[in-house]
Amino acid sequence: xxxIKPKEASAIxxxxxxxxxxxxxxxxxxxxxxxxxxxFVLSLEDVKNGQSLVKFWIGDFGSGKSFMLHLxxxxxxxxxxxxxxxxxxxxxxxxxxxxxxxxxxxxxxDNVAIQTKPEGGALPTLMEKWIEQVTSKTSEENNIPxxxxxxxxxxxxxSANIMKTINEITEVGGFDxxxxxxxxxxxYINGDDQQCRNALKWLKGEYKTKIxxxxxxxxxxxxxxxxxxxxxKNFCKLFVSMGYSGFxxxxxxxxxxYKIATSTMREKNYEKILTIYNDCFQGKVNxxxxxxxxxxxxLENERRGLxxxxxxxxxxxxxxxxxxxxxxLAQPVIRLMPLDHNEIFVLLKKLREIFNSNxxxxxxxxxxxxxxxxxxxxxxxxxxxFLTPREVIRDFLNIMNLLRQNPHVDKSxxxxxxxxxxxxxxxxxxxxxxxx
Numbered sequence: 001x002x003x004i005k006p007k008e009a010s011a012i013x014x015x016x017x018x019x020x021x022x023x024x025x026x027x028x029x030x031x032x033x034x035x036x037x038x039x040f041v042l043s044l045e046d047v048k049n050g051q052s053l054v055k056f057w058i059g060d061f062g063s064g065k066s067f068m069l070h071l072x073x074x075x076x077x078x079x080x081x082x083x084x085x086x087x088x089x090x091x092x093x094x095x096x097x098x099x100x101x102x103x104x105x106x107x108x109x110d111n112v113a114i115q116t117k118p119e120g121g122a123l124p125t126l127m128e129k130w131i132e133q134v135t136s137k138t139s140e141e142n143n144i145p146x147x148x149x150x151x152x153x154x155x156x157x158x159s160a161n162i163m164k165t166i167n168e169i170t171e172v173g174g175f176d177x178x179x180x181x182x183x184x185x186x187x188y189i190n191g192d193d194q195q196c197r198n199a200l201k202w203l204k205g206e207y208k209t210k211i212x213x214x215x216x217x218x219x220x221x222x223x224x225x226x227x228x229x230x231x232x233k234n235f236c237k238l239f240v241s242m243g244y245s246g247f248x249x250x251x252x253x254x255x256x257x258y259k260i261a262t263s264t265m266r267e268k269n270y271e272k273i274l275t276i277y278n279d280c281f282q283g284k285v286n287x288x289x290x291x292x293x294x295x296x297x298x299l300e301n302e303r304r305g306l307x308x309x310x311x312x313x314x315x316x317x318x319x320x321x322x323x324x325x326x327x328x329l330a331q332p333v334i335r336l337m338p339l340d341h342n343e344i345f346v347l348l349k350k351l352r353e354i355f356n357s358n359x360x361x362x363x364x365x366x367x368x369x370x371x372x373x374x375x376x377x378x379x380x381x382x383x384x385x386f387l388t389p390r391e392v393i394r395d396f397l398n399i400m401n402l403l404r405q406n407p408h409v410d411k412s413x414x415x416x417x418x419x420x421x422x423x424x425x426x427x428x429x430x431x432x433x434x435x436x
Contacts, residue, residue: 002353004028009358016351017397019390021066023119027074029350032343033064036336039329040072043289044079048245052280052288056306056316058299059336064389065293068336069250072291076248077115081289082126082239083248084108088256094272095265096225102205105228108249109204109235124200130242131185134161150189159185169237172230176219177203183217205231229276236288246287254294258304270309277315277332299333339389341378345370347389348396355400363403369411373399376415 004012008025015022030037043053059065073083086092086107093100111120138161139149148154159182166178180202187195198216205223207213213222223231236247260266273292279285299316300307307313319328324337339347348370356362377392399414 002028002350002357004354004357006358009354012351012354013358013397016393017401019394021070023070024074026067026070028354029347030071031347031350032339033068033071033336035327035329036068036334037071037075039334040075041079044076044081044245047081047248047287047289048079050286052283052285052290054277054280054290054332055292056299056333057291057293057336058296058333059293060338061295061388063336063338065336066252069252069291069293072248072250073113073118076245076289077113077118080115080243080245081248082112082114082122082244082246083250084112085120085250085252086111087253088251089253090256090259093257093260093269094276095268099225101225102223102228104251105223105232106205108232114244123203124196126239126242127181127184127200127203128188130238131162131181131188133242134158134165137161155186155189165241166238169241170234173221173223173227173234176221177231177234179219180217229272233285233288236285240287246289248289248291250291250293252293254292255298258294258298258301266304267309270306270312273306274309274311274315277312341374344389344392345374347393348374351393351397352400355397355404359404361404363400364407365400365403365411370396372412373415 004025008022008028011022012025012029040055043055047053057065057068069085073085076083086104088104091100092104092107094104095101109123112123112126113120114122114126116122117125135149135158136146138144138154138158139146142157144154149158162182162185163178166181167174170177180199184196184199184203187193187199201207202213202217202219202222205228207216207222210220210222213219221227232247232249239247257266257269260269276290280288280290298305302308306316316333318333318335319331322328322331349367352363352365352370373396374392377395378387380387399411402409402414403411
């Protein structure tokens with residue numbers, strides 16, 4: 001029996017029926033990824049010890065890349081990492097001069113998560129925790145009783161310690177970063193919620209003009225397309241100074257970088273990936289773990305993918321001695337192999353149990369019924385070419401839902417109505433776009 005919380009069961013069923021990866025509970029439905037997870041845990045130990053890493057999770061559409069990133073989150077949070085997720089979109093990218101890089105940064109900071117707040121939105125919690133740490137340290141160093149350290153007369157002393165700590169851990173933008181954190185501290189101590197909101201707005205990159213930020217917070221600069229990566233590195237150092245193991249950032253849907261129409265802008269984004277890659281592997285940044293998830297085209301296409309940028313191609317080419325049986329999971333690129341039929345069978349059995357737990361029912365679906373369902377769906381025309389685990393899961397849960405609400409319906413009739421379609425995104429215009 002799966003030991004699962006009702007909140008997790010609900011998140012799993014509702015998300016998977018909707019065709020998206022659940023934000024919580026993914027460990028309950030993990031099958032066939034033990035080698036990848038074991039290698040990832042070893043990598044986390046390296047990052048805990050001060051190294052930084054970049055990994056590329058490559059797989060076909062619907063093969064489980066997004067699921068894998070969510071699973072990595074769960075594992076990393078248990079190892080006391082701060083984690084964050086963001087998807088690349090047409091309006092979110094690594095390099096831009098029109099706010100799209102800042103939009104990616106804001107998405108990352110919005111989704112900051114820790115084990116006690118796994119759904120995201122943990123930045124205020126982290127800031128308050130850090131301020132409490134600085135306050136306690138100030139109390140201890142100056143022999144001021146903990147019961148008195150929050151009095152008005154000691155605010156300047158704590159503010160000075162905040163700025164001192166910030167200066168020790170930051171390289172770029174430290175003064176304004178420290179000033180904003182002090183503003184957050186003052187708002188936090190004095191119960192000024194608006195000042196706290198303004199400080200968080202700055203830290204999350206939501207100020208559009210320097211004038212507005214100066215009026216609200218008295219700072220000279222704002223986070224923008226050019227400096228947001230430096231701010232991510234500053235936050236990484238801050239989290240580690242608080243006692244966390246490191247900062248892990250997951251960026252999904254990297255195919256949207258591949259889709260950038262102009263070769264110049266696409267190259268600038270790949271250049272940013274190269275900068276991050278070199279920073280991490282050359283020791284220019286510590287305790288940072290960045291994961292990219294994308295398709296084989298995003299990686300290998302010689303005209304539009306990462307392999308179109310020679311410096312990245314030379315770094316990301318697969319170990320030439322690797323085979324399907326002998327894998328190198330220490331290299332930067334991890335290829336996600338499709339789940340085999342046995343693994344999908346185990347997965348569907350788990351989903352049956354979670355579904356029954358969520359709705360407090362016992363749907364009449366036996367192991368033999370699951371095998372019949374799989375035989376039907378995998379033998380449909382187009383299955384070998386188009387069928388993905390996502391579609392198998394959604395069809396299975398949809399049938400479970402119908403049987404829950406209509407117990408008299410014949411299961412075999414529902415199985416017979418299954419159709420397989422090509423769920424891959426249609427990019428009819430992609431190859432016809434003129435390179436500029």
